[in-house]
Amino acid sequence: MKQRLSILLISAAIxxxxxxxxxxxxxxxxxxxxxxxxxxxxxxxxxxLVRSAYDKLNDAQYANHDELGxxxxxxxxxxxxxxxxxxxxxxxxxxx
Amino acid sequence: MKLDLSRLAASGLLFVAAAxxxxxxxxxxxxxxxxxxxxxxxMVREAYDRMSDAQIANRDQLGxxxxxxxxxxxxxxxxxxxxxxxxxxxxxxxxxxxxxxxxxxxxxxxYAIPAPGYVWAYHPRYGWGWHHPAWGWHRGWY
Numbered sequence: 227m228k229q230r231l232s233i234l235l236i237s238a239a240i241x242x243x244x245x246x247x248x249x250x251x252x253x254x255x256x257x258x259x260x261x262x263x264x265x266x267x268x269x270x271x272x273x274x275l276v277r278s279a280y281d282k283l284n285d286a287q288y289a290n291h292d293e294l295g296x297x298x299x300x301x302x303x304x305x306x307x308x309x310x311x312x313x314x315x316x317x318x319x320x321x322x
Numbered sequence: 323m324k325l326d327l328s329r330l331a332a333s334g335l336l337f338v339a340a341a342x343x344x345x346x347x348x349x350x351x352x353x354x355x356x357x358x359x360x361x362x363x364x365m366v367r368e369a370y371d372r373m374s375d376a377q378i379a380n381r382d383q384l385g386x387x388x389x390x391x392x393x394x395x396x397x398x399x400x401x402x403x404x405x406x407x408x409x410x411x412x413x414x415x416x417x418x419x420x421x422x423x424x425x426x427x428x429x430x431x432x433y434a435i436p437a438p439g440y441v442w443a444y445h446p447r448y449g450w451g452w453h454h455p456a457w458g459w460h461r462g463w464y
Contacts, residue, residue, distance in 0.1 A: 268376035272391070275369035279362040279398075286358035286405065295408035298359075300455045301401035304394045305366070307458075311391035315376065318385035 256280065257309035261316045269319070273312045280305045346370065347399035351406045359406045363399055370395045390446055436460045 257277045263270035283298045283305075290298075347367045353360035370392055377388045429450040431442050440452040445463055452460040 266376065268372045268379060269388075272369040272372035272376065275365045275372065276395070279365035279369065282358045282362035282365065283402070283405075286356070286362065286409075289358060290405075290409050293408070294405040296455075297401045297405035297408060301362070301398040301405065303455055304398035304401065308369075308391045308394035308398065311387045311394060312373070315373075315384040315387035315391065318383070318387055319376075319380050322380070322383055 255306070257306050260313050266316045266319060269312050269316045273309055276305050276309050276312070347396050350403055356406045356409060359402050359409070363402050366395050366399045366402070370399075386446070393446065 257273065257280050259270070259273055259277060261270040261273050280302055283302050287294060287298045347363070347370050349360070349363050349367055351360040351363050373388050373392050373395070377384060380388075382388075426444060431452070432450070435442075436452055437454070440454045440460060442450065443453040445451050445453070445459060448459075448463050451463060454460070458464070
């Protein structure tokens with residue numbers, strides 16, 4: 227059963243690759259830089275700024291002994307989601 | 323003391339009103355008091371503007387993801403301001419997780435809160451649902 231599932235997943239990945247379909251990006255714990263700046267300058271720059279803002283919030287949490295009422299943590303979570311959406315926007319642009 | 327509390331409440335109410343009106347991220351943190359938070363707000367604003375540029379360059383055909391990213395940035399910006407209010411020793415006003423866009427009608431919760439910490443919020447694709455700040459949307463919405 228496990229083997230059949232693996233074969234199915236591999237087949238799906240090959241089919242997706244062959245058809246040019248984009249596989250949904252993996253979601254990370256922190257914002258990552260995974261947009262090619264040579265193809266999508268604005269989106270890549272936005273992702274970098276989001277990552278920099280995330281790092282600044284880490285610094286703010288540290289400087290305030292993590293006593294910001296949970297709002298810095300919430301902002302970081304929103305920025306992580308924004309980073310994922312930027313990647314999805316780049317994938318959508320690639321499909322055009 | 324009484325005066326301080328009333329001033330705090332008034333500033334909180336003003337902030338809520340400003341956040342509800344503002345559709346774009348605003349920079350409203352004193353960099354002299356909160357350098358990191360103010361910098362973070364500045365970067366979020368720049369990222370938001372870059373997304374606007376990307377939308378124009380791609381003729382707004384980014385599958386709705388650029389618009390969603392901008393909405394998330396606007397919410398993040400509001401949360402950063404709330405963090406600064408807390409750092410100042412104030413009590414941050416409770417903001418709705420998501421301010422529904424103009425023209426969206428509020429729909430009351432259709433089922434019970436799944437667990438403590440969830441907030442009834444508006445999802446641009448699926449409509450109203452439960453969202454948790456750490457776990458995301460209930461029912462696996464993305």
